[in-house]
Amino acid sequence: MSVPDASLVVSDLHVQFGAFVAVHDVSFDAHPGEVRFLIGPNGAGKTTCIDAITGLSKGTGTARFGDKELLGSPAQKIVRLGVGRTFQTASVFAQLSVLQNLDIAAGLRRSPVSLLRARRGVDASVERALEETGLGTVRDLPAGMLSHGQKQWLEIGMLLVQDAKVLLLDEPVAGMSQDERTATGELLGRVAANRVVVVVEHDMDFMRSFATRVTVLHQGRVLSEGSVAEIQADPRVQEVYLGTAGALSGALAPGAEEVD
Amino acid sequence: MTKFTTRLPLIGIGVFAVLLLVVAPAVLSEHWISNLGKYCCLAIAAVGIGLAWGRGGMLVMGQGVFFGLGAYAMAMHLTLETAGPGALPGFMILYDPLAPLPAFWEPFRSEVFTLVAIVLLPVIVSAILGYALFKRRVKGAYFAILTQALAVALAVLISSTIRETGGDTGLSNFKYFFGYVLNDEANKLMVYLIAAALLVVCLLAVWQFNRSRFGELLVATRDAEERVRFLGYDPANIKLFAFVVAAVMASIGGAMFVPIVGIITPQEIGASASILMIAGVALGGRASLFGPALGAMAIGWGQSSLGSSWPEGWIYILGLIFIFVILFLPMGLSSLFDRAKGLIRRSSDEPGPATPELREVVK
Amino acid sequence: MDELLPPLLNGTALGALLLLAALGLTLTFGQMGVINMAHGEFIMAGAFVAYVTQQVIPSSDLSIPLALPLAFVVAGFLGLLLEVTIIQWMYRRPLDTLLATVGVALILQQAALQIFPAQGVPVEKPSWLDGQIDVLGYEWPLRQVFTIVLAAACVAALAAWLKYSSFGRRIRATVQNRDLAETSGVATRSVDRITFFVGSGLAGVAGVAASLIGGTNSQMGVQYIIPAFLVVVAGGIGQIAGTVIAALAVGIAMTFFAYWTSGSLAQVLAFVLVVIFLQIRPQGLFTVRTRGLA
Numbered sequence: 001m002s003v004p005d006a007s008l009v010v011s012d013l014h015v016q017f018g019a020f021v022a023v024h025d026v027s028f029d030a031h032p033g034e035v036r037f038l039i040g041p042n043g044a045g046k047t048t049c050i051d052a053i054t055g056l057s058k059g060t061g062t063a064r065f066g067d068k069e070l071l072g073s074p075a076q077k078i079v080r081l082g083v084g085r086t087f088q089t090a091s092v093f094a095q096l097s098v099l100q101n102l103d104i105a106a107g108l109r110r111s112p113v114s115l116l117r118a119r120r121g122v123d124a125s126v127e128r129a130l131e132e133t134g135l136g137t138v139r140d141l142p143a144g145m146l147s148h149g150q151k152q153w154l155e156i157g158m159l160l161v162q163d164a165k166v167l168l169l170d171e172p173v174a175g176m177s178q179d180e181r182t183a184t185g186e187l188l189g190r191v192a193a194n195r196v197v198v199v200v201e202h203d204m205d206f207m208r209s210f211a212t213r214v215t216v217l218h219q220g221r222v223l224s225e226g227s228v229a230e231i232q233a234d235p236r237v238q239e240v241y242l243g244t245a246g247a248l249s250g251a252l253a254p255g256a257e258e259v260d
Numbered sequence: 261m262t263k264f265t266t267r268l269p270l271i272g273i274g275v276f277a278v279l280l281l282v283v284a285p286a287v288l289s290e291h292w293i294s295n296l297g298k299y300c301c302l303a304i305a306a307v308g309i310g311l312a313w314g315r316g317g318m319l320v321m322g323q324g325v326f327f328g329l330g331a332y333a334m335a336m337h338l339t340l341e342t343a344g345p346g347a348l349p350g351f352m353i354l355y356d357p358l359a360p361l362p363a364f365w366e367p368f369r370s371e372v373f374t375l376v377a378i379v380l381l382p383v384i385v386s387a388i389l390g391y392a393l394f395k396r397r398v399k400g401a402y403f404a405i406l407t408q409a410l411a412v413a414l415a416v417l418i419s420s421t422i423r424e425t426g427g428d429t430g431l432s433n434f435k436y437f438f439g440y441v442l443n444d445e446a447n448k449l450m451v452y453l454i455a456a457a458l459l460v461v462c463l464l465a466v467w468q469f470n471r472s473r474f475g476e477l478l479v480a481t482r483d484a485e486e487r488v489r490f491l492g493y494d495p496a497n498i499k500l501f502a503f504v505v506a507a508v509m510a511s512i513g514g515a516m517f518v519p520i521v522g523i524i525t526p527q528e529i530g531a532s533a534s535i536l537m538i539a540g541v542a543l544g545g546r547a548s549l550f551g552p553a554l555g556a557m558a559i560g561w562g563q564s565s566l567g568s569s570w571p572e573g574w575i576y577i578l579g580l581i582f583i584f585v586i587l588f589l590p591m592g593l594s595s596l597f598d599r600a601k602g603l604i605r606r607s608s609d610e611p612g613p614a615t616p617e618l619r620e621v622v623k
Numbered sequence: 624m625d626e627l628l629p630p631l632l633n634g635t636a637l638g639a640l641l642l643l644a645a646l647g648l649t650l651t652f653g654q655m656g657v658i659n660m661a662h663g664e665f666i667m668a669g670a671f672v673a674y675v676t677q678q679v680i681p682s683s684d685l686s687i688p689l690a691l692p693l694a695f696v697v698a699g700f701l702g703l704l705l706e707v708t709i710i711q712w713m714y715r716r717p718l719d720t721l722l723a724t725v726g727v728a729l730i731l732q733q734a735a736l737q738i739f740p741a742q743g744v745p746v747e748k749p750s751w752l753d754g755q756i757d758v759l760g761y762e763w764p765l766r767q768v769f770t771i772v773l774a775a776a777c778v779a780a781l782a783a784w785l786k787y788s789s790f791g792r793r794i795r796a797t798v799q800n801r802d803l804a805e806t807s808g809v810a811t812r813s814v815d816r817i818t819f820f821v822g823s824g825l826a827g828v829a830g831v832a833a834s835l836i837g838g839t840n841s842q843m844g845v846q847y848i849i850p851a852f853l854v855v856v857a858g859g860i861g862q863i864a865g866t867v868i869a870a871l872a873v874g875i876a877m878t879f880f881a882y883w884t885s886g887s888l889a890q891v892l893a894f895v896l897v898v899i900f901l902q903i904r905p906q907g908l909f910t911v912r913t914r915g916l917a
Contacts, residue, residue: 054490079492091487093480100476107473108492115474162491319718389898396902401658401721405852406898412849413891420887531845535725542722575733582726586719587712 005066007031008053008083008166008196012061013071015045015052022048023059024220030166034212035188036198041240044217046200047088050168054078054085065166065196080108084164088171090151094144098135098154101143102126105158129157133187149180156187166196173206185210208232216240266471269549273463276550280456290445294520297452299560300459301517306541306556307462308509311469313538314546316502317482318399322407323510323537325414326382328529330511332418332425333381334518336365337374338434345369350433355423362424371438378515379508386507387500394496394503399485408531415530430525437519455516459553462509467549469505478502510537536563539578542585545594555592628761630878636767638874639774642867643832644851645858646777647825649866651702652855654798655818657710658721662851663844664731665701665823669694669830670839671735674744683747687831691773694827701731702823706816714815728844735841743840752835770832777828781821782863794818853897859904873897 008030015023023045030036038046052059055075063070070078092101099122106123107115130136133153138146143154152172159167169188173181181203188197188210201207207214207228214231216224224234231237284296305327312318339349348361367373389410393403418425425431440447469475481488481495488495518524527533536559544555559578566574589595644666651657672694673687680686705727713720752769755762785791796804797814805811833843854873858865873893880889 074494075489076492076494079490085490087487091484093483093487095483096476096480103473104476104480105491107477110473115477116468116472118468118471119473158491319721392898392902398901401652401717402856402901404718404721405658405849405856406894406901409849409853409894409897413894416887416890420885531849538722538725572733572737575729579726579728579730579733582729583709583723586723586726587709590716590719 006165006196008063008065008198010049010053010061010063013049013052013059013063014061015048015057015059022220023052025061026217026220026222028215028222028225030196030198030213032194032196033192034197035192035210036196037207037211037214038198038200038217039202039204039207039214040217040223043219045220046217047170048220049217050085050170050198050200054083054168079162079164082163082165083168084159084162084166085168086152086155086159086170086172088174090148090155092143092146092151092154092158095142097140098130098143098146099126099139101154102129102157102161105161108162123161125161125163129160132160132190133157134183149176149184152176152184153187156184156191160191164195167191167198169197169199171200171202173201173203181206182209269467272550273460273467276463277456277460280460281453284456285449285453290448293449293452295561295564297455297520298517298564299557300452300455301513301520302537302540302560303553303556304455304459304462304513304516305510305537306544306552307459307466308506308513309537309541310546310548310552311466311478311509312502312506313541314548314552315470315475315482316478316499318499318503319401319404319538320407320503320506321404321538322409322411322531322534323506324411324529324531324534325407326386326507326510327514327517327533327537328414328418328524328526329381329385329514330378331514331518331524331529332431333368333374333377333511334515335431335434335524336368337371338437338518339431340365340369341438342433342435349431351426351429351431352423359423364424378511382507382511383504386504390500390503391496394499397496408534411529411534412531415526418526418529428526430523430528431518432523434519434522442519442522451516451519455520458512458516462512463549463553465505469502470549474498474501536578539582541592543581543592545592547591548594548598551592551594628759630882631875632758632761632763633767634875634878635871636770636874637878638871639767639771640829640832640836641847641850641854641874642774642870643770643777643829644826644847645854645866645870646774646781646863647822647829648851648855649858649863650781650822650825651819652852653862654794655815655822656714656717657819658717658724659702659705659710659823660721660724660848661705661727661731661844662724662823662826663846663848664728664735665698665826665844666830666833666847667731667735667839667841667844668698668701669827670746670834670843671739671744671830672697672827673746673831673834674739674839677746684749684751687749687835690831691828694831695824696827698827698830699820699824702826703816703820705823706819710819711812711815728848732841732844739841741841743838743843746834746839748835766835770836773828773832777825778863778867781825784821785863790814790817850893853893857897857900 010029011027013023013026014021026045026049028036028038038049040046048057051057053063053070055070055073055078059071061071065081065083068081070081070083073081093104096104103119103123103126106125130139133156135150135153135157138150143151146154156167156169156172173184176184185206188199191197211228214226214228215222216231216237218240223240224231224237226234280300285293288296305323309320309323312320343349348357348359352359352361368377393406398406419428421427422429434442436442437447437451440450442448442451469478477488477493477498481498485495488498514529517528537556540556540559541552542555543558544553545551562574562577566577585592647665648659648662651659651662673690676690676693677683677686680689705724709723709727710720713723748766752766754765756765756768757763785794793804793809793814796807796809797811801811829847833847837843850873854866854870857873858867858869876896877889877893880892884892
């Protein structure tokens, strides 16, 4: 398969904390136009993969975005290469308004001098992100007052404003209502049209509805990879999620998602 | 309405400027003008602390260092100016009339060099220290303790180099200030006006910082440093900038302190002096615009009036201010003002949202 | 060797004194995250206890050994009082504990100034500390040896207490996860109080040692607090072994600097040393990894 310039290709990623190997030679790739899912039980190493790619943890192997190597650079440099992420616990600036949060994210490419000026008007990219995420009506509220779902959308909006080409989302729908999940899934579908979107998830239902391709991690290794139908049919995946092989409709069926 | 509220701080600075520059000289005696000038110098340093600590979350416990750099740069120049061209400062003659002037004194004969040094010395020192600490993510209490340690070290160094710096007795007996006779009443007023004007300029600068994108970024860094990294900024650079600006302001305050008070000693720049500067900022309100300046003036006033008439009591009061403000009013007296404003707005305008999250935001 | 031995031995003694001053801080700062700037004044309180004990029991041979446990209890109760009145309200605001305790330090200094003579008080050392022992030709004063023995005893006692007693386990549980410890039946409030009592009490012991070496006056706490904190910072939070090494390193380095340059320059150099050290081993080494960025 040919690798387009704007793809994320991770190969042999290895992350170790002391003697404990959290991620063991994991490889996967993600391309614009697909919503890529990383799933797996607790401790499978999903978040650790994202941490290593974004510079929060040290990892070995390679993680290339186009022709740029990401591993080994400080976090802020990786962001400047166009790789953005969200966090399990939504981390927005609680005391700043929604608009200010988005505006800060847009500041990446501003000159130092313009940083010293007050904000006049709203950047077009900020307007677009407000519209895209449906946060236009709460633009002047402090971000700390948003609902949990809105905070996640704000984080995604900040990535859009940042003009991130790779979006790594860590459990974006945890704690969301069913309607919010659907809205988030649709948002991801739109966003993924010209960007790489990688979603770390627990929620099987959500995965089934919106994933294009899925990688299943287990104990730091890749267990299975393929379309939703393919991984659902994989007996090893069923074993990991159920403890026994056999029942197809168990963990992977609606309503049987894990609880953290 | 929104236009008015955003302009409100600017109007406040205007009123403050008129009070300091027009009203005060008209109504106050020469003695009180000199005192007010001293408070202005402390307030200039405090405005910088408000930026670094209140907005940036860096508890700078050693601003005496930068206050001292400016003060000693100015004092060395005034000492040399008083001694006259080619002559040794008086205190050096006492030790050894034939000794050469120490090499680091020589450039301070120049007026231009002195003025440049007052700005550049704190920039260099704070940039090196800040770079070393922020890049290695030293923060919180570690940062506070290290800055305080630097203040102790500098004060001890000056105390012990009596031949080069005047030691514990400090530098004093300045007769001229850039050609003007300091004893002259009109010139004293001029020096006061310079200090007061510089305070207004610093307030304007911080007002602009706070409303700029940089100000938002600084608050964001204070509240969630690691998150800022994932917006593509290096938080170390953001903090470094605020730290350097605060250092320059402290240095300017120190430089003006010298001609107004007429003496600078290591006691004015050491650990307790640095803590006194923090006291004013904490009392007034670290994150507000006027809080640090007004708090510093209040503490300065207490120090020079109560501190001399009732020294035992003053120390107890100072100690209690620290304890009570930090315990009950962490955001200082200015937060009372904000709370009152909030109450009025809530009763008149719309019912304010009272979700638990809002309380978190306010906190 | 003749050149190096005296500063090495004197430096070790200074390091031991710094260690005594820093040991209690390691406990309160490291284990509890409280930055107690009044710790220096607890040292001062210990020194004044030594003085007062000597007024009651004139024989310094007896009064000093008696003053050690007394100072521990007095300083410990001061710490307990501080914890109950102020610190317990601010466990989630560590930087604010620093500022509030600065206020406490000011008040304690002023109180000492009014109770005792301003120029300070003399504390006589016991006769069994007169004299020297011969170390490779250097006459090492016995009181320096005493400081080292005292520091070693305190470190051993504290380490054993934290490691082997059930209370030590409860402290560690509280440090690692306060909420979980609470739900597992650990009375975190009493853990806090006892930790603070012991940490402050150690300052009292340090004060007795300090009274035998330097002056005993209302400003002596100021002199010890910053070097003690530098030791804790360099040693790593909550690491007793780190504190021991850092205290000895700072003590020996400062003594050598003072031999080569001057006492005041030594302080500046010690500061630079700690900053450089933090470049190599910043606090990041000791932080606990958690998910998210909370």
